[in-house]
Amino acid sequence: MDDENGEDLTTQEPPAKRQRLEIEDGNAVTEETGVADLRRTNTDLESSKSNNSGKELLLGKEIVEENETEDMVVVEDVNQKKPYINWRKESDVGITEYISKDCRGIGGILKERYSDFIVHELSQTGELIELTSQSLEDVPKRTTKADSASQDLGDDEMVVGLVGEECLKELEALLESGDKSIMVEIPSSDDKMLRTKTHAMIKRKFPGLESTTVAKDDGKRVLNVTVKRNVTGQNRNRDSWPKNLGPYCSVRMFKENIDTIQAVSLITKLLHVNPKAVSYAGTKDKRGVTTQEIRFHKIAAERIKGLNKVLKQIKLGNFSYKDEPLKLGQLTGNRFSVVVRDIRVKNDADIDTCLSSLEEKGFVNYFGMQRFGISVVPTYEIGRAMLKCEWKGAVDLLLMPQTGSEDPWRQTWAETGDPKKTLDEITNWKGPESHLLKGLMKNGAKSYCNALYFIPRNVRLMYLHSYQSYVWNSVVSERLRKYGLQPILGDLVEVKGSSEESVMTPLTAETLSSAGIEDVVYPLPGFDVRYPENDLRDLYEDLLRRDGLDIGNMTHKIKDYSLSGTYRKIVAKPQDLSHSLHRYDDVKVPLVETDWDRIQGTGVCPKGEGEGGKFRALKLDFSLPSSCYATMALREVMKDSTQQ
Numbered sequence: 001m002d003d004e005n006g007e008d009l010t011t012q013e014p015p016a017k018r019q020r021l022e023i024e025d026g027n028a029v030t031e032e033t034g035v036a037d038l039r040r041t042n043t044d045l046e047s048s049k050s051n052n053s054g055k056e057l058l059l060g061k062e063i064v065e066e067n068e069t070e071d072m073v074v075v076e077d078v079n080q081k082k083p084y085i086n087w088r089k090e091s092d093v094g095i096t097e098y099i100s101k102d103c104r105g106i107g108g109i110l111k112e113r114y115s116d117f118i119v120h121e122l123s124q125t126g127e128l129i130e131l132t133s134q135s136l137e138d139v140p141k142r143t144t145k146a147d148s149a150s151q152d153l154g155d156d157e158m159v160v161g162l163v164g165e166e167c168l169k170e171l172e173a174l175l176e177s178g179d180k181s182i183m184v185e186i187p188s189s190d191d192k193m194l195r196t197k198t199h200a201m202i203k204r205k206f207p208g209l210e211s212t213t214v215a216k217d218d219g220k221r222v223l224n225v226t227v228k229r230n231v232t233g234q235n236r237n238r239d240s241w242p243k244n245l246g247p248y249c250s251v252r253m254f255k256e257n258i259d260t261i262q263a264v265s266l267i268t269k270l271l272h273v274n275p276k277a278v279s280y281a282g283t284k285d286k287r288g289v290t291t292q293e294i295r296f297h298k299i300a301a302e303r304i305k306g307l308n309k310v311l312k313q314i315k316l317g318n319f320s321y322k323d324e325p326l327k328l329g330q331l332t333g334n335r336f337s338v339v340v341r342d343i344r345v346k347n348d349a350d351i352d353t354c355l356s357s358l359e360e361k362g363f364v365n366y367f368g369m370q371r372f373g374i375s376v377v378p379t380y381e382i383g384r385a386m387l388k389c390e391w392k393g394a395v396d397l398l399l400m401p402q403t404g405s406e407d408p409w410r411q412t413w414a415e416t417g418d419p420k421k422t423l424d425e426i427t428n429w430k431g432p433e434s435h436l437l438k439g440l441m442k443n444g445a446k447s448y449c450n451a452l453y454f455i456p457r458n459v460r461l462m463y464l465h466s467y468q469s470y471v472w473n474s475v476v477s478e479r480l481r482k483y484g485l486q487p488i489l490g491d492l493v494e495v496k497g498s499s500e501e502s503v504m505t506p507l508t509a510e511t512l513s514s515a516g517i518e519d520v521v522y523p524l525p526g527f528d529v530r531y532p533e534n535d536l537r538d539l540y541e542d543l544l545r546r547d548g549l550d551i552g553n554m555t556h557k558i559k560d561y562s563l564s565g566t567y568r569k570i571v572a573k574p575q576d577l578s579h580s581l582h583r584y585d586d587v588k589v590p591l592v593e594t595d596w597d598r599i600q601g602t603g604v605c606p607k608g609e610g611e612g613g614k615f616r617a618l619k620l621d622f623s624l625p626s627s628c629y630a631t632m633a634l635r636e637v638m639k640d641s642t643q644q
Contacts, residue, residue, distance in 0.1 A: 055175070090635075094471075095369075100358075106344065106345040106354055108618065117630075119292075124330055130318075138578045163186050174206075174227065183225065186222060189256065201237075206380075207272075208270045249304060252293055261459065270305075302315055338634060342617070363574075387467060393418070414550070419438075422437055431589050475536055475539050492638075501633070517570070524566050526566070527565065572625065577622040581618060
């Protein structure tokens with residue numbers, strides 16, 4: 001656990017109840033297109049007067065006397081009367097522009113099935129990370145005592161022979177539940193060697209479970225199996241790691257409809273190890289089928305492979321041992337296979353035109369909607385509250401009732417502010433929210449700053465980076481809207497210095513003609529970046545100031561929350577782009593093959609363009625550099641929103 005810093009001494013009331021507020025014609029909130037109009041959170045909401053118009057500002061928007069815009073959902077704080085807008089659109093996070101505005105979009109439906117969106121990592125050497133095997137045949141064997149005791153254990157038939165089929169199912173259910181209060185009793189033989197084999201089998205096949213031999217009143221022995229209550233024994237095993245193996249077990253993780261952080265959290269929970277024992281090069285989103293490499297510190301491949309018995313959305317394989325962990329960003333990019341269903345364009349020439357434009361001109365390198373979360377409260381608003389040291393505000397944004405959510409525990413938090421009572425009502429682990437409630441229980445219901453430290457560090461930093469991304473999107477949209485696709489004076493480009501290090505340099509009258517829009521980079525705000533030397537710097541400053549932040553002071557009293565900033569190209573281009581058209585009648589029929597399909601030999605044979613079928617689909621294959629969003633490339637082709 002990270003060291004805890006700071007403490008919030010405010011004694012405000014628990015968050016109040018919230019309910020839907022119907023919008024009336026005479027009391028609407030405008031949705032203006034200017035990127036400088038930032039929406040405020042409940043935590044920093046103020047009613048103020050604009051300097052020029054004198055109109056009242058609410059959430060950074062004007063409240064006008066006439067309904068000038070489409071309906072928006074507003075949530076009202078019943079006690080404090082502070083409304084919160086339920087964000088729904090790309091424009092809410094600064095995504096507004098296209099590269100090729102005169103190219104007719106193909107329309108269609110993106111991610112109608114999560115298996116329509118397949119992602120494979122590309123390693124630092126450019127290798128395509130695929131799941132091809134779950135075998136341990138080519139994996140070096142450990143030379144520990146525990147493995148020697150279990151080396152003669154074979155497949156499931158041997159396991160059934162030791163414990164019986166019913167007990168095997170009970171053990172699988174126990175491992176999946178993680179319930180420490182449950183005990184499975186296995187009848188045991190008087191043969192000590194057979195009991196030793198059974199204990200070794202449980203240890204190897206069911207990581208996270210522990211077994212003990214118990215003599216009953218009638219003298220018969222049984223094995224009691226429970227979920228492990230501590231990891232001290234595991235730590236001893238990790239200290240005695242065999243010298244013939246690298247300390248990191250490399251695994252290829254194939255997952256369906258679950259994001260990387262959730263998947264790693266589930267795996268480490270089953271293994272009863274700290275999530276810090278797992279490293280990966282990048283996070284992959286929930287809505288899709290993805291394969292990536294992850295590495296476990298001093299955890300044997302046999303233990304990890306055993307999880308395949310109980311994991312449903314995750315498959316683990318291609319085991320090997322490495323000398324180093326993975327670091328974030330330690331990849332060259334990702335390879336995508338994406339299906340856009342029910343495309344509306346009938347003329348194939350229009351499709352070719354859109355794809356040629358994408359390949360030659362690229363797309364606006366926005367941070368996609370996934371960057372900002374899927375809940376009512378976008379992650380950047382939580383990050384903004386944390387940057388402003390509004391700890392209670394950040395906690396409320398995570399725990400308060402939300403429009404469309406039927407979680408009864410949120411209402412309990414709103415009414416009582418009692419973290420224990422709220423946590424008791426959560427039937428399934430909720431990730432950051434559950435961690436946060438545990439922190440409030442341990443440190444006190446009003447120890448907001450310290451409680452946030454119970455959320456894993458990578459998730460906390462995600463909130464801050466989300467805010468940076470929101471500002472970057474907004475500035476780049478304004479820059480493209482105002483100046484188009486030509487470099488302008490003061491734009492930044494990357495120049496190699498004498499020491500081969502990159503230096504971000506503003507374009508001058510002498511260098512302007514030598515640069516293209518694909519060379520231009522813009523910074524994510526921070527204390528260690530250079531800003532463009534034109535009027536866009538003023539926009540950065542204005543956006544941050546209106547959010548209560550100072551462009552000249554992006555350091556934070558909590559070191560983890562100090563943002564150094566980085567740079568990002570404003571235009572990106574896909575590589576190795578290819579496409580094919582397919583026909584289908586049933587949306588349930590898969591149109592692209594996954595790694596697991598190939599391992600299982602199920603096969604996918606979509607109909608070609610001339611084979612009939614009510615609907616048309618476009619399949620695209622392409623590669624993107626790391627941190628680029630395929631959904632933003634597809635948005636350029638579809639000319640439709642990518643919001644889910």
